[in-house]
Amino acid sequence: MGLAMALAAPCAHAADSSKTLDKVEVSGAASSDRKDASAAKTTVSAAELNRFGDASLVDALQRIPGLSVERSSSKGAVVSLRGLGSGYTQLLLNGDPMPQGFSIDSIAPQLIERIEVLRTATSDMSNQAIAGTINIVLKQTSLKRRGELKLAAGHYEKQFSPSFTVDRSMGSERFSYGIGAGLADLRDRWPSSSVTQSTVLGSTQPQRFQNDSSEWRRERRLNLMPSATWKPGDQQALTLNGLLQRSWTDFEAPDVRTALAGDPVLFPIDRLVTSQRADQLRVSGAWKSPVGESARIEAKASHSAVTRTTRSNFYATAADASLLLSRDVGSTLRDRSTLLSGKYSHGLSSDHALAFGWDAEFGQRAESRDQTERSPVGLPTQDLSESYTARISRLAVFAQDEWELSRQVSAYLGLRHESLSTETVGNVLDAVHSRSSALSPTAQLLWRLPDTRGDQVRLSVAHTFKTPTARELIPRRWVVNQNSATSPNFQGNPNLRPEEAWGLDLGYERHLRGDAFLGVNVFARRIRSVVLNRVQFVDGAWMEVPVNSGNAKVLGLELEAKGKLRQFLSTDADVDLRTQVARYWSALSALSGPGNRLSRQPPLTASLSADWRPAGSPLTLGSSLVFRQEALVRMSPEQTVRKSNRALLDAFASYKYSKDITARLVLSNLLAQDERQTTHYQGTTVDERTELLTSTFRTVRLTLDIKL
Template identity: 25%
Template sequence: MKKQLLVAALLQAMSVCAQAETEAAVAAGTTELDRVLVTGEIAYRDRADATAPVLVYDLDYFQRFEPRTVGDMLKRVPSVAFVSDVLEYDGARLRGLDPGYTQILINGKKVPGGGDDRSFFVDRIPAEVVERIEIVRSASANRSGDAMAGAINIVLRDAYEFDGGYVRAGISHFDDGENKPTAAVVASGEFAGGRVLAGVSHQGRYNPKQKLSLRYDGPGGDLDNREEQSDTRDGTDDSLNFSYVRDIGAGKLSLSGLYVRTDRTETEHSLEYNDRYSVSRDNLLSVNDQVAKIRQDNYALKGDYVIAHGEGKTELAFNLARMKDDTRNVEQEIGYDDDDTPPSFDGYEGTLEITDLKDSEYGFTLSHARALGATQMEFGLDYSAKDRDFGLRTSEVETDEEGAPLPPYLEFDAERSTIEERRVDPYLMFSGKGTALSWEAGLRVETTRSRVESDGERWSKDYSVPLPSAHLRWDLDAANRVNFSVARSVRRPNFNFLLPNLREGEYGDNDFFGNPALAQEKAWGLDLGFEHRLGKRGVVGVNLFYRDVRDLIEIVNTGAPSETALEDFEDEIADFLEGHPGATPSTPGYPQLDADSFVYSAANVGDGSVYGVEFDLSTPLTALGLPDTGVFLNYSWLDSEVKDALGKRRFNDQAHSVLNVGFIQDLPSLQANFGVSYRRQGRAYSRLLAEEVETRYGADLEAFVEKRFGTQWSIRLTGTNLLDSSKDETFHKFNTLGEQIERDYDEYELESEQAGPVYQLVARYAW
């Protein structure tokens, strides 16, 4: 009932704004802060002046829907998909590819992340600190080349462009009755001979979800069990950011920094039954509780000093970024034996995992640009260093006594690994700009020295890759533009693929052992785009892209038996010797190892291709006599092809499509506006050895209504996930590759996860 009342209140407020027209127009005066805070104008996607294909979205494009994080912002731009839990937007998948294919930058510099695939979780950055988002579709010589799908540059607010201050405060209401606060203060002005901006924000994070899993012995087969689970993510994000700019001597000094602390608790409670509907103790198979306490600290610092002299410019820059993650994860389960009726107590077991991860990157850049007649030349050298230190401690305990507590976690198995990468990347680039044609061509050579150490053993690998790139922009006239790009890019191996540690049961009954000799994946990419200006503020564009990927990293079977196979073989020998004392391997009938599960590894064994079409539209409806109505639409059709041991498939978890559509209606006479946004992501499919997963998402509907009071106050009500979106997955599980080929199932699982709507009320005051 509470949910229906809140939806009704939101829709009623929108209706009142739409119908209450008045002849007395209120002056919509603006200040420098109005464009990001208390604005009376609808914002649209900007048209970038860069020769390389770049889409630019200022904060005002997103802000009316009150995004909490950068992830909430990115879900509205072309080609960005997510394969996360409902209402979680963490690993951005540009062109639908694995997050490791997308380079995440903050103020143009790389940042480390906690993911094994080198990805950075964009939901760790509050939307409050962002000035704009840039989608860089193709690589250039003066940027790092590990951006096969493209790059996402998160540009923080700059003291040079921002003047004044504001206070933001609000509250979010969740489907289960929980309320979480949000607050921020940002101010900017003259300081110490320059300009400074400083901000602080607090964001309450919460996501309650319900899951249902039905497991069968195969498609259309008998039910094995049903699992009902509650999964709640509860935490806070606190951030500090600053920017300082001043002239020193003949140059300009710019400093910026960001610190984000995340405290998060993930709580799961699961009940498993041997019946489709019963909740009786007579059908109970297990009770599982898992609690993970996570503490993350992220910070990024950047500084550059630019000297302009004559027809040239010299820049010296540094950057430092670090991510620290400490997680304590406890999982405890009471199991019941299904061979008895009703199931009898079978044991109580628990596992404690303590992980600590430190991932840091620092670098220096020296570059020089100057004019050579009508041509601009730029050359430079990027040095970067990455250090990743990972530790895992695991303790397992159990008891066979019903009702007894678990023993304390005292004995731990420990492992520690470090990965070091040192890069020296020189580049040379030429560019030119004419009346209609602009061009850019360059070469970057990335030289990497990699060192991997695990449990006292070391491995090393050095490699060098040339990365040429070229871009052409043709302005057909004032309204029409064509872009063409060709560039070579790379993707470095996942960290867990590099570590030569045995992980038992990583893929069904199969184990996994890393390969520190893996090479980078490499790709040639093409982008061809057309863009048309609609009036003064509208833009419509279409882009075709293609990536030819070589040295693709795939999971392979080493042929060595798994630990499970060896243990089963040892048990088989023990049983044989019990009946045949003194038997030897030459004794007739003596067991022979016939493994049905193996040790997998990773290798550069495949090639693949990625392609698609991206369309985006952002415009006021001035041509229809509706200048105060703005619409946006972007649709991406995504496809790919790769060969694995079972034949052809798409790149794993690549969504078939991404659709965003919506409108904003401004009511100048009321100093108010409202809008609606709809998002739909196509299904995705993943196939690994021993498991295949199909993923489908429900549609996501959002709405807002805003009221402004003069030029300093505004209040906004937003509703998110108004359609109770769900994530539905189908798991095809097998024990071995042979059984997977023959479709001999170990388990067939249907899982559905759902979350309710979220309502947020936010007020702003600007000065």
Template identity: 25%
Template sequence: MLAALAGPALAIDTLAPAGPGGASDAATELDRVTVTGDIAYRDRSEATAPTLSYGLDYFQRFEPLTVGDMLKRVPSVGFVSDVLEFDGARLRGLDPGYTQILINGKKVPGAGGDRSFYVDRIPAELVERIEIIRSPSANRSGDAVAGALNIVLRDAYQFDGGYLRAGAAYFDDGEVKPVFGAVGSGDVAGGRLLGGVNVQGRHNPKRKRSDRFDAPDGDFVDREDQSDVRDGTDYSGNLSYSREIGTGKLSLDGFYVRTDRTETEHSLEYNDPASRARDHLLSVNDQKVDIEQRNATLNASYVFDMAGGRSEIDLGYARFDDKRFDTEQEIGYDDEDTPPSFDGFEGTRILGDTRDSELSFKLAHTRALGAAKMEFGVDGLDKRRKTSLRTSEVEAEDEGEPLPPYEDFSRQHSRIEERRIDPYLMFSGKHERIDWETGLRYETTRSKIVSSAEEGDDSRRDQKDYGLLLPSAHLRYNLTEHDRLSASLARTVRRPNFDQLLPLTLEEEYGDNDFLGNPALRPETAWGLDLGYERRLGKRGVVGINLFYRKVRDLIEIVGTGRPSATALDDHEDAIEEFLDENPGAGPGTPGYPVLDPDSFVFTAANVGDARVYGAEFDLSTPLTALGLPDTGVFLNYSWLDSEVDDDFGRRRFNNQPSSVLNVGFIQDLPSLGMSFGASYRRQGDAYARVLGEEVSTHYGADLEAFVEKRFGSRVAVRLTGSNLLNASKDEAFNKFNTLAEQVDREYDEYERESEKAGRVYQVVVRYAF
């Protein structure tokens, strides 16, 4: 079990950011790699903090569509998304909220209630490199219990000239989607300007089958056959401008991504495990979700000489808008009749609107302090998140009758504001063979939550302030010019999910149990240790191993409040009504009068205790020059992952943490033919999740990708790539329960087995460099 091939790429050793005067030569060379035959390998980062760096050229020959496609090839990143979907990156297998996603080193907002960012929405063509920062430094935000993923976008000083990219992707159901991209850069107004555009057709036709039983070894209940098609287009653009002003450098950059997406599901439910006959039909369900997402960032920075050192001023604005128009309609049939008879027609429309924006600033100063370097500064963040959810339910009782219009929408809305001022102080230096860095960061947070369950209701306001001291220390010992050891110790934080904070009641969120958010939650904190060894192999190869440990405190879990749920109260009211019908004039003192004895309750989120996360990560990226095969490159990454959490039912791992992540692959260049080919194999270990009312085991099939490339001169390359060539499936087993007591006693409400497949994808892309 050894993790993550890196999807190799196109051509050069990644270039370090060029300074003034050297930019043009470096950038011109970078332009040419689009069509050369060199094999690129994982870069050896010179950062003292443990960092892995992967240039776009490392991935590009497999023509990844998105950052999610890229991240699935690097160490320790898992996904629990649908097949061919790579939204929430799970570094070290932990929930996406434990991983900090940075773009150009800065935090970005996302639509996820767990504060995560959908990496599947950023086109790969915008990216210069991806960095895995295993342990944070004092000059970065501490929201990185699992680590941070820094997505570095193309920079004007890193690219000169331009290229065009055009092609098409062919999907399993016969659909063809376009692929187009263009990037250009050059000298403008005394500086350098880079611009790029990208249009990416997206399509994912999935097929699902679910079989349900009354228990794991029980009787068959029903079967559901479902088609699920995700279809859309991503449009993106980015600009970068840099120029020297006085003693400093001004940098302006921004990007914009627009996603138009439709998710269409059609389900047929039968009371027979094999038959599709109308006599066995139980329901017909159709759901369509129209999604419109907008993601934009603008940043400005000026780095200049001041007071005997180097100062930096950064300003940034980022915004994420997510609008959803979700309509689900179902016709049900009563199987007590033979054949099943019409039992109702109902529909639900949900209108969701989320806007998450962040305004940030940074002031920093770096100067020499004897043989060391001192950096101090302050980061500021003003985050505002607004969410509105409107719901309408309608029904038609007679067969053939249309649904009435969707009216009388109920509404929940909330607003969360967070203001942070985070000062830090950091020292670093080098002594003979030792590189070191240490620092302190103090993160202060003032949060305000305003929520209302219905239009016109009085809004509830909650406020919570807290501060956290986050020390960090990193040490690297250079044994030889090829070998080095590293050690890191840091304290990190994970703030509560937004939906865990909102004091709104979600009925039947866990079986028959309700959920009520808790605005008084404290953030989770973690002490983390990383120990690593890395060796340079020849001129371009790298091999490394890393051990990590995290001790998480104030873990947030779901706990009971003791209050009866809405379902229990409704059942009690029905029992009283039935008793009064049979006993007119009776009252609470009447013998036999129903007494409330709930079996389902209101649950909430609370800080419950500690947890542990640990594992080992191995990566290898090297040409086989020592074996006489300089034109053969191999890539191997393997991560073993484990953790311990105690909940109401005993001990388990962190939910949905895979036991391992493996990627392995190769690239073979044929210089005399101007051709290359290669393959990449990925396997993710099984995962398990247990929450109130449901336990899920997940198994993923292996994923195989391959490419063939033909180059024409130094400017044109044509690539054919194939993805999901093994037609991998995602198989899940759901154990479902209505109440906590029934879950403890293993009294099942339902046991379900679900399998999902998406089919193979083929892509042809032509690249032209100029």
């Protein structure tokens, strides 16, 4: 197999001749060829991503093999690869690092071209990918006239959520342009009830109370996505892309607190009301051009801006509705970042190519928070005015060599050096300077087994890392409304060091007729300087602080299969099957006892989906079952968290009225399982346990897809 096919894959990195360059330029479909990609990856097309017509990208991501989603009601969701979130999974947008403060869930799934899931690192992407990388590729312009319109409406528990998206593209051989737009009015509810029992060690009288809450949120969202492509030559292209998002969010969390034992509660009733407006802007340009007959140069520039303004009001009252305490908080966030990158690829022969490149990112994050409190009954109050500015710069250089040694063996070698510098100043904290760097080699080997139709073995060894976030580094306090050992405040730690990992991946793949696939993959990671959050009682309040805490070992086994049912059983039914099962293990040297696992990693995840098209019928029926097993997790020597297992069952029926009109009925969360979580803190002075129960609801959603 020639190098041109490997170069068409998203992780292939060079060119060899003018003919090869032309193939790279026009063969977008080849980039999704899992079999020929130099790195282990899964590519999810727009059609597969939108099978269930989801209004939320996170809802669609949780059905992708290898990905899992951990939800936390109004606090959002964490998307994990191989069960590892919290920064271990790298998120990219069009191949570039996701800007801080940028929300992927605000992108309408219908405006996405494809999603690439890479399980191993490559040097032309940042090696901040201990678990792997999720690359979200937005829709681009098309030389052919293209138009799609989607109308949708969802309903659950008296909540109505309509949405609208349109995608239009047109152009000629040399110039094409398009625009995508989305409108959505999304509503959610999270009714919950918790019981907290706290005992001061040595005391015989525990403090026990129940908290009933009914959080709800409404988000109105607008997306605009213009793009244009100019091709002055057969192998030259200038591409411009934009993404503008504006959202208005209203959130309310009323709480009723009842003393079950011990002293009366301080706040029997409280209510948090929050309104927020957020703007997200991203513009990018890319230029590709051949250099001579066997080389190519690529250059890219992008700028991102995030602005968020929030107003929160907290009211605490007695049982007779008399005011005990009020707190007004106004905060602003402004995040700006600019990314510049370039790559030079040179084909030494039809089977051997080299590439060199660099990328640099410069950003500034400014945040302010003003708090005013008052208490008619004389409770302690605190007025605050806090602000800080963080400047972040990142510089990386890389080199890589791809060589097809024979028809059976392909090799990849890469080396990347990346440095990160952070400087933070504020009116209530000392100046903080943080610098780190990492040299990351990567080696990959693909062996196509002789005398087989599509069996192959992949081997990868890579050095990866994870840098602390600005929130983790800045020694500023984030305050909760009801402070306790199981619900502490948070403060960053400027002395945090990056986590570094060596990883090994070994996979066996069997590619059958069509796109049928069977695969097994095992992986191991050894991580140094793992960051754990320690909870301590500081200055009259419980505080959570991240600290580097020893090493961790991670192991995993993943099984995946997809294809037509008739390829596995004797049947004429037109059924597409997809299934995945993964088992994960981890252990930390700094912890002992039960629950010694990393970053809330689930022991087991599994998914099964099927689509059936009755012969001669315009109807398609489909279903998806996603399961996430949970286990006791020790977050620190003093604190453990246990969540209930989670099973999510969705189903849809789509009817194709014509080649241009399709209607879809979707039933989501059919099992409607309640979510349970137990948080336990056992320190030297306090033993506290919180049992939380959160309700979930079934959802009905109707969509209408129209091709224009």
